[in-house]
Amino acid sequence: MKAMIIANPSSGKENALEYIEQIKAILKEKGYESTVSKTEKELDATYFCQDACTNDYDMVVSLGGDGTLHETINGLVDQTHRPKLGIIPLGTVNDFARALNIPLDPEEAIKLLKSDHTKKVDIGKFNDRYFVNIVAVGAIAEATYDVTPEQKTKLGPLAYVLEGLKELTSNRAYPLSIEYDEMKWEGDSLLFLAALTRSTGGFEKLTPEARVDDGMLHCYVIRQVNMIRFASIATAILKGELKEEEDVEYFTAKHLKISSPDPLVTNVDGEQGDRLPVEMEVKTSHIEVVVPELN
Numbered sequence: 001m002k003a004m005i006i007a008n009p010s011s012g013k014e015n016a017l018e019y020i021e022q023i024k025a026i027l028k029e030k031g032y033e034s035t036v037s038k039t040e041k042e043l044d045a046t047y048f049c050q051d052a053c054t055n056d057y058d059m060v061v062s063l064g065g066d067g068t069l070h071e072t073i074n075g076l077v078d079q080t081h082r083p084k085l086g087i088i089p090l091g092t093v094n095d096f097a098r099a100l101n102i103p104l105d106p107e108e109a110i111k112l113l114k115s116d117h118t119k120k121v122d123i124g125k126f127n128d129r130y131f132v133n134i135v136a137v138g139a140i141a142e143a144t145y146d147v148t149p150e151q152k153t154k155l156g157p158l159a160y161v162l163e164g165l166k167e168l169t170s171n172r173a174y175p176l177s178i179e180y181d182e183m184k185w186e187g188d189s190l191l192f193l194a195a196l197t198r199s200t201g202g203f204e205k206l207t208p209e210a211r212v213d214d215g216m217l218h219c220y221v222i223r224q225v226n227m228i229r230f231a232s233i234a235t236a237i238l239k240g241e242l243k244e245e246e247d248v249e250y251f252t253a254k255h256l257k258i259s260s261p262d263p264l265v266t267n268v269d270g271e272q273g274d275r276l277p278v279e280m281e282v283k284t285s286h287i288e289v290v291v292p293e294l295n
């Protein structure tokens with residue numbers, strides 16, 4: 001069997017290469033011959049992964065942060081032969097690893113590669129690219145670009161949450177039109193979220209209803225509210241009860257289109273995405289990931 005290790009030397013603490021021998025040794029025990037592909041720039045992970053698919057590799061291991069993982073998955077999704085995916089998280093947020101209960105300690109995640117336990121997970125299509133965790137539209141989505149690399153290193157996921165909350169309190173709402181399955185929602189919204197997993201933005205309670213393999217986008221629309229109501233929504237987020245709030249519309253969808261008269265930018269798995277209008281759908285149980293047995 002053949003495995004490709006896609007390693008981003010610049011991820012996290014810039015120590016990806018220190019783990020390569022350990023990964024190779026574990027994969028060898030499992031009967032894999034490994035090739036190492038080191039990324040040098042944006043999209044390298046996507047091209048490497050596409051090569052692994054067309055050359056019939058049996059497994060691809062992403063060794064890096066969410067950016068590397070995202071690029072790797074984008075290389076997998078459209079292929080007919082899709083190798084199993086192993087994830088060694090080295091980044092700051094590691095949302096997808098959290099959602100799948102993959103250890104955040106790289107050494108522990110490497111040991112997990114021995115496991116025969118896998119899970120087929122949903123992938124979201126967003127215009128002509130893919131996402132695994134969450135799409136956000138509104139003030140919080142715009143805010144995540146203000147997080148500096150220093151803040152990210154010091155505060156980790158909290159940096160996004162703090163920036164996001166700061167922006168939300170500015171109480172800027174945007175007119176949104178959301179067509180989902182056979183339904184439609186229109187109104188002014190502070191924030192729209194479409195989540196595939198329960199771990200989003202480094203927060204394990206933001207979207208607790210979402211499961212990685214339920215074939216659904218879990219959507220939350222926060223309406224324009226006054227500061228008192230906003231405080232109640234912020235508390236609900238911390239308790240994992242966002243959908244219970246009266247100013248929050250919650251629905252699930254397999255397919256949706258979202259538009260606005262304002263040229264709003266989107267945030268897709270923590271990175272800047274296309275401006276509205278955008279279209280999303282779910283590819284159900286599309287990628288097989290090595291996970292711990294408790295999944």
Ligand SMILES: Nc1ncnc2c1ncn2[C@@H]1O[C@H](COP(=O)(O)OP(=O)(O)OP(=O)(O)O)[C@@H](O)[C@H]1O
Pocket residue numbers: 008009010011012013039040041042043044064065066067068069071090091092093094
């Ligand atoms: N050798 C390299 N040097 C610099 N950047 C690279 C290199 N190889 C890939 N990249 C780019 O670095 C981006 C960020 O990588 P990644 O998300 O893995 O690390 P990170 O930023 O430390 O993680 P996180 O975002 O979770 O904190 C990737 O999306 C990729 O485009």
